[in-house]
Amino acid sequence: MNHPAGLDSAPTAADRTGPSSHYSRLIEQARKEHSRICVVAHPCDDVSLGAALQARAQGLFEIVLVGPQARLHAVAAEHGFSLEGVTLIDTPHSHASAERAVEEVLAGRAQLLMKGSLHTDELIQAVLCTQGKGLRTGRRLSHVFIMDVPSYPEPLFVTDGAINIFPDLSTKADIVQNAIDLHHGLGLGKPLVAILSAVEQVTEKIPTTLEAAALCKMADRGQITGGVLDGPLALDNAISLEAARIKGIVSPVAGRAQILVAPDLEAGNMLAKNLTFLSGAQAAGIVMGARVPIILTSRADSAQTRMASCAVASIYAGYLERKVAVEAQHS
Structure with a gap:
C-alpha cells in the first residue's frame, strides 16, 4: 500500500501501536500448532526478511529462505538480523526464487x-504454473483480508481485493x-456472508446485483456450502443493524456480516x-485456493499485522492437514 501523493505524513495502520485482541488471539492460537515449515520466496529487503525471521522467533513456523545468498546475507548484515540456524537456498x-519456492512445497518440504x-x-505465476508443477487446485485463487476494525466487534473478512480483477460468477x-x-x-464458525453491491435491490441495471442474487441461490442449492449468504447488500446495511432497520431489511446477515464479498x-x-x-483498521491477509496458504505482506503493514x-x-495449514487426514480415514 502506498501513501497518496502529498500525504506521506498521514497516519496509517502501521502507526497503531496498541495490540489487537483479535490478532493476539490468532497469534497465540498459531503458536499452539505443531511446527510447520514456511518457504519464503526472495526475501531480499528488510521488511520481508525481518517478517520471516520474526515469525520464526515468535514460534509461528520454521522458515526456508529462497533467494540470492549474497543479497540475503547483505540485507541481514545491514539490518542486524541473524541467519544462524536458518536454511538458505541460493537462486540467481x-x-x-519463485519457482524454487513452489518446488519446495510440491516436494513436501514446506507447508506454507x-x-x-x-x-x-x-x-x-509460479503458483499457477500450467505444466503440472504448480500449486493449482480445482478452486480459483483469491485473497482474503482478515481485518481488525476498531469499531467492529469481531474480525471482518474482505474479499477479493488483490487477485481477481473482474471475477465472473463461477470465480x-x-x-x-x-x-x-x-x-x-480459523475456528470462527459458520460465517454470515454479505454479497456487496451499490444497492440492496436486484436490478438488471447493476449486473453485480444479479450475480449477488445468483450466488445466494447457489448457496440454497448446495453449490456454496458452510455459510449463510445474503445479497445484494449495500455496505451500510451489511455492517449496520440500524441501517438495515431503516431500510426494512429482514435478514440474518444484514448488520451482522462477518465476510464482505466485493463486486470486483x-x-x-x-x-x-x-x-x-x-x-485505523489493520489488514492481515492470505491467498486461498492453492494447495497451501500463501502469505502476502505489505511494507505499510504493522509488525503485528504481518505476524x-x-x-x-x-x-489454516493445520486445518487443511487435519481435514485431509479425516477424509483419508473415511475413503
Missing part, C-alpha cells in the same frame, strides 16, 4: 508459502467458498484501504 534472481520482495504477479463462487473455508479453518478487485481493494487508512498474516496461514 526473483523468477528462479510466503512472498518476499518480488512482485506478487511473479509469485502467483465469485470460489471467492466466497474460499473465504467461508478460511472462517471455519477495485471495490475490494478500496474498501480494505479505506478501512485501513481512514478508520497475524503468518498466524492465519499457519492455523
Whole structure:
C-alpha cells in the first residue's frame, strides 16, 4: 500500500501501536500448532526478511529462505538480523526464487508459502504454473483480508481485493467458498456472508446485483456450502443493524456480516484501504485456493499485522492437514 501523493505524513495502520485482541488471539492460537515449515520466496529487503525471521522467533513456523545468498546475507548484515540456524537456498534472481519456492512445497518440504520482495504477479505465476508443477487446485485463487476494525466487534473478512480483477460468477463462487473455508479453518464458525453491491435491490441495471442474487441461490442449492449468504447488500446495511432497520431489511446477515464479498478487485481493494487508512483498521491477509496458504505482506503493514498474516496461514495449514487426514480415514 502506498501513501497518496502529498500525504506521506498521514497516519496509517502501521502507526497503531496498541495490540489487537483479535490478532493476539490468532497469534497465540498459531503458536499452539505443531511446527510447520514456511518457504519464503526472495526475501531480499528488510521488511520481508525481518517478517520471516520474526515469525520464526515468535514460534509461528520454521522458515526456508529462497533467494540470492549474497543479497540475503547483505540485507541481514545491514539490518542486524541473524541467519544462524536458518536454511538458505541460493537462486540467481526473483523468477528462479519463485519457482524454487513452489518446488519446495510440491516436494513436501514446506507447508506454507510466503512472498518476499518480488512482485506478487511473479509469485502467483509460479503458483499457477500450467505444466503440472504448480500449486493449482480445482478452486480459483483469491485473497482474503482478515481485518481488525476498531469499531467492529469481531474480525471482518474482505474479499477479493488483490487477485481477481473482474471475477465472473463461477470465480465469485470460489471467492466466497474460499473465504467461508478460511472462517471455519480459523475456528470462527459458520460465517454470515454479505454479497456487496451499490444497492440492496436486484436490478438488471447493476449486473453485480444479479450475480449477488445468483450466488445466494447457489448457496440454497448446495453449490456454496458452510455459510449463510445474503445479497445484494449495500455496505451500510451489511455492517449496520440500524441501517438495515431503516431500510426494512429482514435478514440474518444484514448488520451482522462477518465476510464482505466485493463486486470486483477495485471495490475490494478500496474498501480494505479505506478501512485501513481512514478508520485505523489493520489488514492481515492470505491467498486461498492453492494447495497451501500463501502469505502476502505489505511494507505499510504493522509488525503485528504481518505476524497475524503468518498466524492465519499457519492455523489454516493445520486445518487443511487435519481435514485431509479425516477424509483419508473415511475413503
